[in-house]
Amino acid sequence: MDKMPKWADVVLIPLISLFLAALLSALVILGIGEDPVAAVKLMVDGALGSTYGWGYTLYYATNFMFTGLAVAIAAHAGLFNIGGEGQAMLGGLGVALVCLLIPWPHWTLALVFAALGAGLFGAAWAAIPAYLQAKRGSHIVITTIMFNFIAAAVLNYVLVNLLRPEGSMDPATERFPEAVHLPSLHELLAPIGIEFSKSAPANVSLLVAVGACLFVWLLIWRTPLGYEIRSLGKSEPGARYAGISSVRTIMIAMLISGALAGMMAVNNVMGEAERLVLNATEGAGFIGIAVALMGRNHPFGVFLAAILFGFLYQGGAELALWTSIPRELIVVIQALVILFTGALDNMVRMPLERIFLAMRKGQN
Amino acid sequence: MDFLTIIQLLDSTVRLATPLLLACLAGLFSERAGIFDIGLEGKMLMAAFFSAAVAAATGNVWLGLLAGIGSSLLLAGLHGVASITFRGNQLISGVAINFLAAGMTVLIAQDWFQQGGRTPSLIGGGRFTPFDLPFAESLSGVPVLGPVYSELLSGHSILVYIAFLAVPATWWVLFRTRFGLRLRAVGENPAAVDTAGVSVVGLRYAAVMICGLLCGIAGAYLATALQAGFVKDMTAGRGFIALAALIFAKWRPWHAMGACLLFGLLQAIALRFQNIELGGITIPVQAMDALPYVLTVVILAGFVGKAIPPRAGGEPYVKER
Amino acid sequence: EPALIFDLGGKFDKSFNEAAHGGAQRWAEETGQSYREVELQSEAQREQALRRFAEAGANPIVMVGFAFADALGQVAADYPDTKFTIIDMVVEGDNVRSVVFNEHEGSYLVGMMAAMASKSNTVGFIGGMDIPLIRKFACGYAEGVKAANPDAKVISNMTGTTPAAWNDPVKGSELTKAQISQGADVIYAAAGGTGVGVLQTAADEGILSIGVDSNQNHLHPGKVLTSMTKNVGNAVFEAFTDGADMETGFSVMGLSNGGVGYAMDEHNAPLISAEMQAAVDEAAAKIASGEIKVHDYMSDDSCPALSF
Amino acid sequence: MTAPAIELKGISKAFGPVQANKDISISVAPGTIHGIIGENGAGKSTLMSILYGFYKADKGEVWIKGKRTAIPDSQAAIAAGIGMVFQHFKLVENFTVLENIVLGAEDSGMLMPSLRRARKELKALEEEYELFVDPDARIDEIGVGAQQRVEILKALYRKAEILILDEPTGVLTPSEADQLFRILDRLRAEGKTIILITHKLREIMEYTDTVSVMRRGQMTATVKTAETSPEHLAELMVGRKVLLRVDKVPARPGAPILEIENLRVVDSAGVERVKGIDLTVRAGEIVGIAGVAGNGQSELLEVLGGMRPGTGSIKLHGTPLPLQGNGSDAAARRDARIGHVPEDRQREGLIMDFHAWENVAFGYHRDPAYRNGVLMNNAALRADTEAKMQKFDVRPPDPWLAAKSFSGGNQQKIVVAREIERNPDLLLVGQPTRGVDIGAIEFIHKQIVALRDQGKAILLVSVELEEILSLADRVAVMFDGMIMGERPADQTDEKELGLMMAGVAGEAA
Numbered sequence A: 001m002d003k004m005p006k007w008a009d010v011v012l013i014p015l016i017s018l019f020l021a022a023l024l025s026a027l028v029i030l031g032i033g034e035d036p037v038a039a040v041k042l043m044v045d046g047a048l049g050s051t052y053g054w055g056y057t058l059y060y061a062t063n064f065m066f067t068g069l070a071v072a073i074a075a076h077a078g079l080f081n082i083g084g085e086g087q088a089m090l091g092g093l094g095v096a097l098v099c100l101l102i103p104w105p106h107w108t109l110a111l112v113f114a115a116l117g118a119g120l121f122g123a124a125w126a127a128i129p130a131y132l133q134a135k136r137g138s139h140i141v142i143t144t145i146m147f148n149f150i151a152a153a154v155l156n157y158v159l160v161n162l163l164r165p166e167g168s169m170d171p172a173t174e175r176f177p178e179a180v181h182l183p184s185l186h187e188l189l190a191p192i193g194i195e196f197s198k199s200a201p202a203n204v205s206l207l208v209a210v211g212a213c214l215f216v217w218l219l220i221w222r223t224p225l226g227y228e229i230r231s232l233g234k235s236e237p238g239a240r241y242a243g244i245s246s247v248r249t250i251m252i253a254m255l256i257s258g259a260l261a262g263m264m265a266v267n268n269v270m271g272e273a274e275r276l277v278l279n280a281t282e283g284a285g286f287i288g289i290a291v292a293l294m295g296r297n298h299p300f301g302v303f304l305a306a307i308l309f310g311f312l313y314q315g316g317a318e319l320a321l322w323t324s325i326p327r328e329l330i331v332v333i334q335a336l337v338i339l340f341t342g343a344l345d346n347m348v349r350m351p352l353e354r355i356f357l358a359m360r361k362g363q364n
Numbered sequence B: 001m002d003f004l005t006i007i008q009l010l011d012s013t014v015r016l017a018t019p020l021l022l023a024c025l026a027g028l029f030s031e032r033a034g035i036f037d038i039g040l041e042g043k044m045l046m047a048a049f050f051s052a053a054v055a056a057a058t059g060n061v062w063l064g065l066l067a068g069i070g071s072s073l074l075l076a077g078l079h080g081v082a083s084i085t086f087r088g089n090q091l092i093s094g095v096a097i098n099f100l101a102a103g104m105t106v107l108i109a110q111d112w113f114q115q116g117g118r119t120p121s122l123i124g125g126g127r128f129t130p131f132d133l134p135f136a137e138s139l140s141g142v143p144v145l146g147p148v149y150s151e152l153l154s155g156h157s158i159l160v161y162i163a164f165l166a167v168p169a170t171w172w173v174l175f176r177t178r179f180g181l182r183l184r185a186v187g188e189n190p191a192a193v194d195t196a197g198v199s200v201v202g203l204r205y206a207a208v209m210i211c212g213l214l215c216g217i218a219g220a221y222l223a224t225a226l227q228a229g230f231v232k233d234m235t236a237g238r239g240f241i242a243l244a245a246l247i248f249a250k251w252r253p254w255h256a257m258g259a260c261l262l263f264g265l266l267q268a269i270a271l272r273f274q275n276i277e278l279g280g281i282t283i284p285v286q287a288m289d290a291l292p293y294v295l296t297v298v299i300l301a302g303f304v305g306k307a308i309p310p311r312a313g314g315e316p317y318v319k320e321r
Numbered sequence C: 001e002p003a004l005i006f007d008l009g010g011k012f013d014k015s016f017n018e019a020a021h022g023g024a025q026r027w028a029e030e031t032g033q034s035y036r037e038v039e040l041q042s043e044a045q046r047e048q049a050l051r052r053f054a055e056a057g058a059n060p061i062v063m064v065g066f067a068f069a070d071a072l073g074q075v076a077a078d079y080p081d082t083k084f085t086i087i088d089m090v091v092e093g094d095n096v097r098s099v100v101f102n103e104h105e106g107s108y109l110v111g112m113m114a115a116m117a118s119k120s121n122t123v124g125f126i127g128g129m130d131i132p133l134i135r136k137f138a139c140g141y142a143e144g145v146k147a148a149n150p151d152a153k154v155i156s157n158m159t160g161t162t163p164a165a166w167n168d169p170v171k172g173s174e175l176t177k178a179q180i181s182q183g184a185d186v187i188y189a190a191a192g193g194t195g196v197g198v199l200q201t202a203a204d205e206g207i208l209s210i211g212v213d214s215n216q217n218h219l220h221p222g223k224v225l226t227s228m229t230k231n232v233g234n235a236v237f238e239a240f241t242d243g244a245d246m247e248t249g250f251s252v253m254g255l256s257n258g259g260v261g262y263a264m265d266e267h268n269a270p271l272i273s274a275e276m277q278a279a280v281d282e283a284a285a286k287i288a289s290g291e292i293k294v295h296d297y298m299s300d301d302s303c304p305a306l307s308f
Numbered sequence D: 001m002t003a004p005a006i007e008l009k010g011i012s013k014a015f016g017p018v019q020a021n022k023d024i025s026i027s028v029a030p031g032t033i034h035g036i037i038g039e040n041g042a043g044k045s046t047l048m049s050i051l052y053g054f055y056k057a058d059k060g061e062v063w064i065k066g067k068r069t070a071i072p073d074s075q076a077a078i079a080a081g082i083g084m085v086f087q088h089f090k091l092v093e094n095f096t097v098l099e100n101i102v103l104g105a106e107d108s109g110m111l112m113p114s115l116r117r118a119r120k121e122l123k124a125l126e127e128e129y130e131l132f133v134d135p136d137a138r139i140d141e142i143g144v145g146a147q148q149r150v151e152i153l154k155a156l157y158r159k160a161e162i163l164i165l166d167e168p169t170g171v172l173t174p175s176e177a178d179q180l181f182r183i184l185d186r187l188r189a190e191g192k193t194i195i196l197i198t199h200k201l202r203e204i205m206e207y208t209d210t211v212s213v214m215r216r217g218q219m220t221a222t223v224k225t226a227e228t229s230p231e232h233l234a235e236l237m238v239g240r241k242v243l244l245r246v247d248k249v250p251a252r253p254g255a256p257i258l259e260i261e262n263l264r265v266v267d268s269a270g271v272e273r274v275k276g277i278d279l280t281v282r283a284g285e286i287v288g289i290a291g292v293a294g295n296g297q298s299e300l301l302e303v304l305g306g307m308r309p310g311t312g313s314i315k316l317h318g319t320p321l322p323l324q325g326n327g328s329d330a331a332a333r334r335d336a337r338i339g340h341v342p343e344d345r346q347r348e349g350l351i352m353d354f355h356a357w358e359n360v361a362f363g364y365h366r367d368p369a370y371r372n373g374v375l376m377n378n379a380a381l382r383a384d385t386e387a388k389m390q391k392f393d394v395r396p397p398d399p400w401l402a403a404k405s406f407s408g409g410n411q412q413k414i415v416v417a418r419e420i421e422r423n424p425d426l427l428l429v430g431q432p433t434r435g436v437d438i439g440a441i442e443f444i445h446k447q448i449v450a451l452r453d454q455g456k457a458i459l460l461v462s463v464e465l466e467e468i469l470s471l472a473d474r475v476a477v478m479f480d481g482m483i484m485g486e487r488p489a490d491q492t493d494e495k496e497l498g499l500m501m502a503g504v505a506g507e508a509a
């Protein structure tokens, strides 16, 4: 007998946690002498009030879908992949190499191969921690943290010493050729008569991200491989009993996870910046953790949570632009969301369970 | 490299190893008690800010130190509530605390000082000043040992000496006191401690609070001794390097000191030299930056002795049948 | 309403960005009008900030730092009615004004002062990110040092290769200690926020330092020999003043038009002898008139006075 | 009359929806051994953990030596003179014996003097009670018997007057168990009071003075041991007459199905667990492996089930099966038509958070019957589950219920249904009825016998001698990784097997 209904676990708890996080965030805004209502209004206005705002919200959401899915799929295998940031950085390198080294005739082809390149590089960056976890039991949380730092160093080296164009002062690659320019939502929607902001960076990668959500959903809940991943995540001895190779499954789950994180680069590197800069990921790999926690590791939940965080991100940028509230406010909000949905969920769950138990006793 | 350069390099190693060492010992207490802590970074950062802020406001560095420790203890308490009382995921709690510190420090700094997330530069009594060991001046003339004593050993801030004294103290507490025995036991098998009539929760909170205390000193050192004020993100990953050192040291105090000195040396080298020529090959500075992390992965991979964490580490304690 | 975008160092870096901030503040005080500003958190936000201000109708938009060049190149054409000013870099465009400075000239002057103030005949240079622009500072400085004292030695270090190098006071401090141990007793920091660490450590260790961009003499009174001022504030002030109908194109700010110089005030007055000041002022006049030609590293990517 | 050493009055305790103890009262006289028996999950351990302050009762009072005593935590229990040896030892594995003993009972803040005093005291205790252990050995270096002695020493070091032992003999050989009871006798002679939880009626009959029976959270009876019989106790335990023997016709063994030769297993710590076993299981017979837990039976079953590597040879229908590397995993064993009911259904046999229908595919999830192209055919799987639930009388027959929501017996039925309905040539069965009530036991036993009667081979591992004797046709006894001997089930008895389990080899093997 469960202590409470499933919907309470899946919907009610995250919502209450989110509410608590929002409440505390409001207190923080009050604490720095600003008006939380005005701040929220500005955020909503800036992030959702125009197609320009939506364009940025969806652009960020695209990033977070990829990294959130990456965290989620690893979590299904019982692994905490904190390495999304590093994997996404390397994914950027993959995209840059694909876009710069090969003269693509059309963006569609470039997109496919850039996604492959990003996935490959991201997966490769996840492969070593995955292998060490699977074969040697090295704690993947620590190894992926270490690999984030190593990725930053590698990218730094590559951008400064190898890919920086002659005579440029920026540690960044040169601009990708015009041919690999991905159509933005403006360009996609104009033919069907929808006016979408021209300057917002949301682009066709959004569709790729939505596709990835669907793919992960099918994979996890509808394929034998997903079944194996979930089984391993729930019980390692069980997996051994069922003939599910933990090494193989950990490797596959982490490779997919790394590939998804890496594919974020299609959006931010190829779709937006159109060149690879330092710190292109802007912490999206870490936000993936919050997104997956919020979304309860379900692709649909990840989709919704990614949009929520896209909103927070764009809203936060607007705050920084138009008020004296620093952008770090969203880091605080993000921290509170992770704290309440991830680490303190028992604080919500325990009393809730008691309430449901009492309600059931009352009925009997 | 001449003798003086080497002394200088080691001198800077000591300075740079100090925050690592304090944070590493902090992690050691927490993890030995079975509470994983990837929030060392956040606690240090918070402490760095509050120590600098209070030192700037009062002009008294000791008050700053206290404030830094207090803020770090607050975050440690939060980690305790999440991972001990509510049996939450310790790793996630640590991640949240890191973000919380990264955001709150800048937010508060901006609110208080309007300097884009910094504190004003600390002057005079707002900073820890070098602390000269006895006879440092008069012995500096003695060949070899003179410079070693007066340049390398003497002239650091008092917190440096505290950090290095904390090593034998940690060893002594862990292995020679009742508290230490219980603390180690609770990290290995909390049920054994519980059935022996000792409070698991109490012990773990104590460990987490000691962790907070040491992280607080580490943060205060960064902002009020190593530098003169807070700038955002000034911990720059030191909490993670400390974590790496902790694994490298396999959770043992003396080894922790060795690991921190090694990583401090790597930082010192990376700070002073951009690219290093070694027998014809150039080692890029990025390689030096990444080396502590690479070494940690190698250790974790078990190629150089296996790092076995405390057995109950990371697991919330639930009484079971 | 004009807008100002700071680079990653942040507007209170006590140096480059702060100088720009000062100019904007001066404009706001003198005209009683307001302006918009934003500090970036990451590389990726440059374009967003530019577009957002342009969308919101800010005009002109001023950005400080060479790193905006690429983003501006993308954005400028999309907003033909908006005027942009970029500092430290040249960007083509009908609606873009590019302002660059002859930092080598100012650096030459402070180099002379360093050489004259040095007792050990060894002076130091600590640069921020290792890019041609900073080498330009270093090269001019070295030439100035040699001009005042041909036997003097110049030790030069760069802080790093990424924008993080602008904001790493610890590294600045460590490099300062290293240079001191090599005998330097005057150190010139051209490193943005990193310079804060340089000046601090120099003051702690009892040697002289030279500030950059803003007048940094007040940071450690009596310990900062002088500052190489780069009148970024003026550039911002002018752009704001010119407003929406400013003249676009390319403008060079040097010694002759007050774009660069060295700072004198009550904080460093005791450090500068009349003789030093006379020598420097003479050189300044000669440079302005073209009699002395200071080598510009960026003209041929080489430096006769210093090797990197 | 002296006051009872312990008196519990009206103790109740619920874990969420599970009422583990309901209004329980007992009283135990000082200087006696009091037994507590009851089925798995009856609430015995819960009750004792409450007495020891490990759990807090929802309701009820505890009286010690005639005084009402609040026991909010173990500290209070220890202060009241209560010591407890848990079913799963509570020792710090990488500490020494001495450190484990002083842990929580140190004299002062300094460790060294405490250790010195404990060393002296330990000597005295050892001699007094014959509780020998090396004080400087690490716990993970000593055997379970010695670990148990450490637990008892821990209690005595804390001056316990009342000693609770929860299933102490489950992990001991018969001779170790005898030694334990000699120690208990001595303690009783000293006036100490002992509470003994056990499943073994023999131990109750031989060593206790009084005995209480628990059923479904309630105390159903407390009687003087001298005035009762095993049959009567069994009846009290389950609420009806118990049929100990399984109904079955004599086996008609056919061709060998499984042939094991010189099988060896080394565990991850490098310890050899199975040391060269030869065994044959024929079609139409049930071979039972008896032995005290931890003598290599689990490893034997696991290597056959493809859960761990081994060396030597195993053949199925004469075809060798690989023991390492490719083709040696559990999936390959299933392909070879080997079914496996694992020892631990909750850790291995089921994913507790999965729905019943997902668990029915567990291990067979790549079966084409459950496939629909690259995707899984969940509808077919659910239909199949419903059929299996009907046939095996799983209650409630709801495929959508999570495995953890079924009771132990019904969980086991799901596992058994999954494995037996595959109609395997060889069925490996580990502890099929552990934690399962008597009704389900009968059902599961019947299914196993039916499979045998279809001419399939069955290898049964159980620590319950009774189960082995009633279900198996042939019994092999394992001790220390080796087979001590084989007997036809109807030509041996518990006594002979018990000797072999203690390492005394039988005559002809």
Ligand SMILES: Nc1ncnc2c1ncn2[C@@H]1O[C@H](COP(=O)(O)OP(=O)(O)OP(=O)(O)O)[C@@H](O)[C@H]1O
Pocket (backbone or CB within 6 Å): B319, B320, B321, D015, D016, D018, D019, D020, D038, D039, D040, D041, D042, D043, D044, D045, D046, D047, D435
């Ligand atoms: N910590 C717990 N949380 C939830 N339920 C529990 C817990 N401990 C025991 N239970 C439940 O309480 C009931 C009684 O369990 P208990 O362990 O006391 O039984 P037992 O008689 O000792 O059984 P066994 O013979 O298997 O040891 C069972 O239904 C069990 O599932």
Ligand SMILES: Nc1ncnc2c1ncn2[C@@H]1O[C@H](COP(=O)(O)OP(=O)(O)OP(=O)(O)O)[C@@H](O)[C@H]1O
Pocket (backbone or CB within 6 Å): A001, D016, D018, D040, D041, D042, D404, D405, D406, D407, D408, D409, D410, D435, D436, D437, D440
């Ligand atoms: N740890 C636990 N947490 C939650 N519920 C539990 C726990 N342990 C047991 N239960 C639930 O308590 C109930 C009784 O469990 P238990 O295994 O003791 O049943 P049982 O009466 O022995 O049944 P069966 O005769 O089928 O074995 C079941 O519904 C089971 O799901």
Ligand SMILES: [Mg+2]
Pocket (backbone or CB within 6 Å): D044, D045, D046, D087, D166
């Ligand atoms: Mg029990």
Ligand SMILES: [Mg+2]
Pocket (backbone or CB within 6 Å): D040, D041, D407, D408, D409, D435, D436, D437
């Ligand atoms: Mg049961």
